[in-house]
Amino acid sequence: MHSHAPSNSPLRREIAALAARMMAEDGISDFGFAKRKAARQLGASVSDALPNNAEIEAELRAWQALYQDEEQSERLFEMRSAAVEVMRLLADFRPYLTGGALDGTAGRYSELEIDLFPESAKEVEIFFLNQDFHYEHREPRRPAPNTPEAVLSFDWNEVPVRLSIYSAGVERGSRRGQERARLAQVEALLHDPDTTDNNRTQP
Numbered sequence: 119m120h121s122h123a124p125s126n127s128p129l130r131r132e133i134a135a136l137a138a139r140m141m142a143e144d145g146i147s148d149f150g151f152a153k154r155k156a157a158r159q160l161g162a163s164v165s166d167a168l169p170n171n172a173e174i175e176a177e178l179r180a181w182q183a184l185y186q187d188e189e190q191s192e193r194l195f196e197m198r199s200a201a202v203e204v205m206r207l208l209a210d211f212r213p214y215l216t217g218g219a220l221d222g223t224a225g226r227y228s229e230l231e232i233d234l235f236p237e238s239a240k241e242v243e244i245f246f247l248n249q250d251f252h253y254e255h256r257e258p259r260r261p262a263p264n265t266p267e268a269v270l271s272f273d274w275n276e277v278p279v280r281l282s283i284y285s286a287g288v289e290r291g292s293r294r295g296q297e298r299a300r301l302a303q304v305e306a307l308l309h310d311p312d313t314t315d316n317n318r319t320q321p
Contacts, residue, residue, distance in 0.1 A: 127167070131177075133157050134169035138177035142185070145227025147218065149174055178223050190225060197230050198308045200277040204232060205301045208245075211236040212286075214298035220307075221297065229271070229280040233298060239267040239283045246270070256280075264288050 136156035217231030218224030266282035
């Protein structure tokens with residue numbers, strides 16, 4: 119049985135740094151997946167203490183500041199602009215922005231993650247069909263409480279969009295503590311990126 123590596127252990131920091139690089143360079147958006155993959159590559163066992171998401175996010179920000187600064191801020195602006203357009207289009211379905219475009223960690227391959235809370239998931243698909251708008255239906259990752267009823271993906275001006283459609287009753291519930299923002303907040307973010315930390319709401 120391994121003893122847990124302390125949070126300041128070199129191995130733990132190495133795993134966080136490698137996971138961050140994978141997220142930045144390979145477009146992996148799932149912290150858990152990146153962390154496990156990095157641990158495997160470094161020969162760490164599952165019982166070693168793995169870095170938490172906040173540690174990886176700190177490494178990711180440091181990596182982006184070093185290597186992707188200008189490119190990343192342009193991409194972020196592009197993604198937030200796309201978010202505003204998509205959220206305006208889908209305003210009737212109570213859209214929220216979440217994920218990397220909101221917290222500022224989105225990179226070159228990140229998807230724009232938008233949550234919708236319509237009266238019914240079918241309404242959204244009917245809206246798209248009426249607009250003759252092409253999208254793909256993706257299976258929600260795993261059935262569990264508060265998971266989306268449907269996940270649609272499409273490209274918007276070369277930005278990949280992942281639209282998670284929840285039942286209206288879930289809106290007040292927490293989504294794994296993930297932050298999300300309404301349209302007005304995203305518009306404010308677009309005009310003044312420094313408002314990012316003051317303007318996010320917990321559901």
